[in-house]
Amino acid sequence: MVQDLLAGIDIGGTKLAVAIASTDGKVLGRTSFPTDPDRSPHESMNHALETLSGLAEKQQGKLRSVGIGCAGPLDFERGPVLSPPNMPLSWRQFPLRPFVENALDLPVAIENDANAAALGEHLYGAGRGYSDLVYLTISTGIGVGIIAGDRLVHRAGEGGHVTVQPGGALCGCGARGCMETLCSGTGIARRAQDELRRGRNSKMLEIVSGSDVKQVTAKTVEEAARAGDEVAMKVWRETTDLLAIGIGSIVALLSPQVVILGGGVTAGAGEFLLQPLRDALQERVHIISMQEVSVVQAGLGSDSVIHGALVLAARELQLDRTSR
Amino acid sequence: MVQDLLAGIDIGGTKLAVAIASTDGKVLGRTSFPTDPDRSPHESMNHALETLSGLAEKQQGKLRSVGIGCAGPLDFERGPVLSPPNMPLSWRQFPLRPFVENALDLPVAIENDANAAALGEHLYGAGRGYSDLVYLTISTGIGVGIIAGDRLVHRAGEGGHVTVQPGGALCGCGARGCMETLCSGTGIARRAQDELRRGRNSKMLEIVSGSDVKQVTAKTVEEAARAGDEVAMKVWRETTDLLAIGIGSIVALLSPQVVILGGGVTAGAGEFLLQPLRDALQERVHIISMQEVSVVQAGLGSDSVIHGALVLAARELQLDRTSR
Numbered sequence: 001m002v003q004d005l006l007a008g009i010d011i012g013g014t015k016l017a018v019a020i021a022s023t024d025g026k027v028l029g030r031t032s033f034p035t036d037p038d039r040s041p042h043e044s045m046n047h048a049l050e051t052l053s054g055l056a057e058k059q060q061g062k063l064r065s066v067g068i069g070c071a072g073p074l075d076f077e078r079g080p081v082l083s084p085p086n087m088p089l090s091w092r093q094f095p096l097r098p099f100v101e102n103a104l105d106l107p108v109a110i111e112n113d114a115n116a117a118a119l120g121e122h123l124y125g126a127g128r129g130y131s132d133l134v135y136l137t138i139s140t141g142i143g144v145g146i147i148a149g150d151r152l153v154h155r156a157g158e159g160g161h162v163t164v165q166p167g168g169a170l171c172g173c174g175a176r177g178c179m180e181t182l183c184s185g186t187g188i189a190r191r192a193q194d195e196l197r198r199g200r201n202s203k204m205l206e207i208v209s210g211s212d213v214k215q216v217t218a219k220t221v222e223e224a225a226r227a228g229d230e231v232a233m234k235v236w237r238e239t240t241d242l243l244a245i246g247i248g249s250i251v252a253l254l255s256p257q258v259v260i261l262g263g264g265v266t267a268g269a270g271e272f273l274l275q276p277l278r279d280a281l282q283e284r285v286h287i288i289s290m291q292e293v294s295v296v297q298a299g300l301g302s303d304s305v306i307h308g309a310l311v312l313a314a315r316e317l318q319l320d321r322t323s324r
Numbered sequence: 325m326v327q328d329l330l331a332g333i334d335i336g337g338t339k340l341a342v343a344i345a346s347t348d349g350k351v352l353g354r355t356s357f358p359t360d361p362d363r364s365p366h367e368s369m370n371h372a373l374e375t376l377s378g379l380a381e382k383q384q385g386k387l388r389s390v391g392i393g394c395a396g397p398l399d400f401e402r403g404p405v406l407s408p409p410n411m412p413l414s415w416r417q418f419p420l421r422p423f424v425e426n427a428l429d430l431p432v433a434i435e436n437d438a439n440a441a442a443l444g445e446h447l448y449g450a451g452r453g454y455s456d457l458v459y460l461t462i463s464t465g466i467g468v469g470i471i472a473g474d475r476l477v478h479r480a481g482e483g484g485h486v487t488v489q490p491g492g493a494l495c496g497c498g499a500r501g502c503m504e505t506l507c508s509g510t511g512i513a514r515r516a517q518d519e520l521r522r523g524r525n526s527k528m529l530e531i532v533s534g535s536d537v538k539q540v541t542a543k544t545v546e547e548a549a550r551a552g553d554e555v556a557m558k559v560w561r562e563t564t565d566l567l568a569i570g571i572g573s574i575v576a577l578l579s580p581q582v583v584i585l586g587g588g589v590t591a592g593a594g595e596f597l598l599q600p601l602r603d604a605l606q607e608r609v610h611i612i613s614m615q616e617v618s619v620v621q622a623g624l625g626s627d628s629v630i631h632g633a634l635v636l637a638a639r640e641l642q643l644d645r646t647s648r
Contacts, residue, residue, distance in 0.1 A: 002552060148472060153472040155473075155579040156581060159577040161573075161611040162576055163573050165490065166569050178611075245487050245490050246573075249488060249570075252484075252502075252576060253471075253480060253482065255481065285499060286499045
């Protein structure tokens with residue numbers, strides 16, 4: 001008998017990952033490749049789908065459904081059609097779902113990457129056993145996915161744009177003082193660069209071996225802060241304080257049992273970010289006892305999204321079986 | 325044949341309302357009485373339950389389930405047991421659900437008042453036809469109820485404590501700059517009183533006919549602002565600006581189709597509050613197009629909670645029928 005298989009696709013700003021799994025979620029094959037800006041989305045997706053078919057053939061199985069997590073925001077009403085700010089421009093308005101549906105003649109479910117990661121963490125990662133969780137990815141941008149009452153809050157996804165500094169720095173979205181513009185990897189780097197442009201002496205310049213402040217990244221700030229550099233420590237402390245304002249608002253609103261932090265900045269810094277963040281949350285949030293809210297790192301690391309994509313595929317298969 | 329009936333109870337800081345309805349939600353009888361601080365919760369609830377039984381008898385029907393909306397916060401884990409900040413102290417830790425379950429031997433569902441109101445508005449009020457809505461009550465305090473994907477987000481409820489002014493005024497909860505402490509009826513009055521204590525001349529003092537600034541309420545501010553009083557207009561403008569920061573964060577996070585405003589302050593001010601609030605939201609929120617998010621007044625006025633309580637009762641009956 002031919003084995004039924006689930007297909008998962010993670011479309012990010014820098015890489016495209018695919019995986020196949022058995023219908024009970026066991027990953028049977030996977031691979032990833034960089035998102036090539038010179039390739040059209042048609043070419044990239046054709047390559048991804050061929051790879052998936054190849055992986056399925058190796059298992060002598062048949063793909064039954066597809067789940068996709070991709071850099072958002074998605075268009076709820078029409079689509080979803082893709083218009084991702086952190087992706088090559090050619091992906092803008094690319095009709096992702098119809099393309100995959102037509103190519104494979106299979107049911108396809110799509111969520112933005114933060115939502116997919118929340119699903120992945122809920123079923124297989126740090127969110128196992130919790131009914132209500134908030135997943136936050138801190139990388140180039142900040143994305144938020146929400147599970148409430150064991151269900152994904154489908155329309156959620158722009159929680160990076162909660163206000164943490166009214167009247168503060170202008171965000172790419174056009175608003176001021178968004179958590180994303182201040183606390184994402186890009187935001188942390190920008191605030192550090194601003195400090196350095198004021199002529200402040202700092203280990204950060206040594207680390208990037210030169211005087212070009214533009215080379216300073218969130219990683220540079222973390223390294224210098226760990227080494228006790230004053231300017232970097234100030235920027236880092238501001239980061240956890242500002243994150244605590246945004247996450248604190250989200251926690252007050254939703255009262256999750258756990259806040260799960262993923263993304264490159266979190267993965268790199270680990271407890272050096274999490275511990276001061278927990279302290280700042282304890283200090284700032286009172287309506288809900290922060291002692292009853294765990295603040296932890298993602299359990300699946302950079303695989304949260306691809307696992308969430310497989311959860312989406314499984315869900316789609318379930319729907320397919322019951323409704324058709 | 326004896327008719328099956330639903331019972332709904334709305335327990336507020338100032339009144340206790342009860343209603344009975346047919347299983348398809350048609351209200352058949354209702355009454356309300358003030359919450360008497362000299363009465364124990366046992367006495368008040370016994371009176372409420374007797375009233376409900378009397379209403380049911382009049383319809384020659386039989387109560388099958390009970391829904392309750394009450395001033396929160398509730399205890400998710402143990403209960404819910406009641407510990408309402410805006411209620412007489414004697415209600416603190418009153419075991420509401422077991423009390424009603426034992427007295428009537430019926431299934432009982434409880435939600436805090438903002439959640440119950442969100443349910444009521446979703447099914448019968450301004451939220452009809454929307455899958456995703458945020459309900460905000462602005463009265464003595466500020467409460468937030470959320471419907472996502474046509475389901476109540478059960479654990480939500482302290483959205484009044486999103487931060488709108490980091491480092492701002494101390495809130496009753498112990499945090500600083502919460503939306504509730506600045507923009508609730510109490511908060512609006514306090515900010516106006518602070519302005520007046522600085523010796524500023526204002527129509528507000530005429531309205532309360534005297535110099536005791538403590539007599540100034542949110543209603544006084546609204547009246548004076550409508551009459552063009554400068555100090556009152558400033559306080560009112562600050563109110564809608566601060567509300568726009570908090571509601572803007574919630575909208576960015578959840579991307580609801582509609583924001584429904586209820587509670588005494590909203591009911592009193594109507595468009596005089598809503599229009600500047602819409603303008604401020606347009607100005608502040610960019611990641612989501614505010615032109616696609618309706619900002620409207622509650623459709624059921626002060627009846628949102630009691631209707632939500634009846635929805636809870638109907639749901640409980642459904643569960644009861646399928647699971648027992």
